[in-house]
Amino acid sequence: MSDAADAISRALVLRRRPNGLPGPHDFEWRETPLPAPGPGEVLTRTLFLSIDPYMRGRLSDRPSYAPSVGIGEVMTGECVGRVIASADPGFAPGDVVLGTRGWQTHALAKAKNLVKLPPSGPGVAPYSAYLGVLGMPGTTAYSGMKDIGRPQAGETVVISAAAGAVGSVAGQLAKRAGARVVGIAGGSAKCLYVQEELGFDACIDHRADDLDAALAETCPKGVDVYFENVGGAVQRAVFAALAPFARVVMCGMVAQYNDASFADGPNLGFVVGKRVTIQGMIVSDKPERFAEWRSLASPWVADGSLAWREDMHDGLESAPAALAAVLRGGNFGKCVVRVARE
Amino acid sequence: MSDAADAISRALVLRRRPNGLPGPHDFEWRETPLPAPGPGEVLTRTLFLSIDPYMRGRLSDRPSYAPSVGIGEVMTGECVGRVIASADPGFAPGDVVLGTRGWQTHALAKAKNLVKLPPSGPGVAPYSAYLGVLGMPGTTAYSGMKDIGRPQAGETVVISAAAGAVGSVAGQLAKRAGARVVGIAGGSAKCLYVQEELGFDACIDHRADDLDAALAETCPKGVDVYFENVGGAVQRAVFAALAPFARVVMCGMVAQYNDASFADGPNLGFVVGKRVTIQGMIVSDKPERFAEWRSLASPWVADGSLAWREDMHDGLESAPAALAAVLRGGNFGKCVVRVARE
Incomplete structure (x- = not known):
């Protein structure tokens, strides 16, 4: 059922737990014959692999909300793939699907976990989006x-x-x-992008600016909503600038994902008084949010009113270096690996 | 309209901002002639003065959610008083009211801020309650x-x-x-009270026990709700023991109220993953909660099903030392100063 070029699947498996920033030597290749899908399963060729900061947690054996990837196991990651064999009536060869996983050229998936994507073309988001x-x-x-920050008109966020x-x-x-929206990003190129392309009201360069002074200047009434992706010194500065009744969306603290032990955080006395x-x-x-968001945002992507940007890497072999770049802020836009041409 | 013994009001005013724990020398006496109530006002003789940890914040000039007490101003505090003169139709001499303020023998208050208390007697809570x-x-x-912790049956709180x-x-x-409820208190007498009188399932003595080990033993499934009154080492230990989807009610951090600068807090990475x-x-x-609670809990106080305890001090002159005791955990029960006999 698969074509001749697809007799073998190649995967990157975890060779050892990284010490600090992960790199190519923490992974190794494994080749296996392509499996045949069983009932309710679908076999795909991976087109795109997503590289995201959360992956650092999967490489560690530190306790987490999700299990670690074991040594010798295929590294995890979200993919878009093209169906090359299907044993489920809902999918046929040629369909492009979201929901397969793994740093691998092919993936076997349960059909119930997959979302069929609309054909690419004018006015439609590209698959990688x-x-x-x-x-x-x-x-x-x-x-x-929607669920935590709930920004209101006139508030400062x-x-x-911010460029991520x-x-x-x-x-x-x-x-x-x-x-009113103020971004924090690393470097002048990203800050320019955040203001010019994304339309934020201001953007602070955490590599160049005095954070406290820049926050005081750009957020004179204090910060009502903080969307936290970073931690560390940025967290400390924004926490000090929070307004009464502020909401902090704790999404991630990428600045410390490579740290062997975690530094103390800010004193939380302000949480009471404010x-x-x-x-x-x-x-x-909240898995229902995925479909909600695709349905809400697809028209905005199609009409260009929601700006986005990709940092595309070519070839599965580029995945470890791409992950390292994401973890040190070296990417500019959503990091995606193109595993195969569509 | 006031009786002969009430020609003069005596008050404790702030003499200087305390350095660390407040004491008697941070206050001084001021005597003033009794004022006459204007329209809509009521003059009371203070019966009981409440001493609470939040008062330390009012003695400091550190920015806070509420203004500081100025040097030379009467120290603030909630009181129960008996009306000795009234220029409001809702109150008459002899009524006992909640809602007057200040470390003073007499207080002039706006009638709209006062709640008339039911006469004391069998089956009724005493005024100080x-x-x-x-x-x-x-x-x-x-x-x-109700609004934050929302403990559910079977959860660990x-x-x-806990004895406060x-x-x-x-x-x-x-x-x-x-x-399931686990308290943390200072000393074996308080811990015994928390278990025997308040009916908690366990109580950890933060002066004697290894906090991490005691939490692991008493909260084997983790902590679903933490009601935070203390901060410091206790906060750090409980935060480390929180269960997924835990709620932390940040009510106070009394352990640091006398500190000139605040120590760092725990790293907040766990907030994301958990x-x-x-x-x-x-x-x-939420001012509506006051009347709700009085109406809900008064029967529980009357029938004895809600346990409570007072640490009663006699004479307004005891207020500074009583506050110092509260701030170092030296009280045992709700700290109240009896300013005048009923």
């Missing part, structure tokens, strides 16, 4: 703002990692809600 | 649990300062909700 602006990162921003896949959407949603709410989230807790 | 179990501390516990005016009520409310909510509260944000 379902890994970013329309996918898990976009849904994370949507759920975080601060977004860290989650932050860029979170900030644009806050703008649509009528809030009646702040600090709330953690994992996007998969 | 309206400063504790039925008053601001009780309402704080009620609002914190931890209460710091707020913690004792918070824990009993969690027991009524069917939760989807924890940490939320600050000030009881006055």
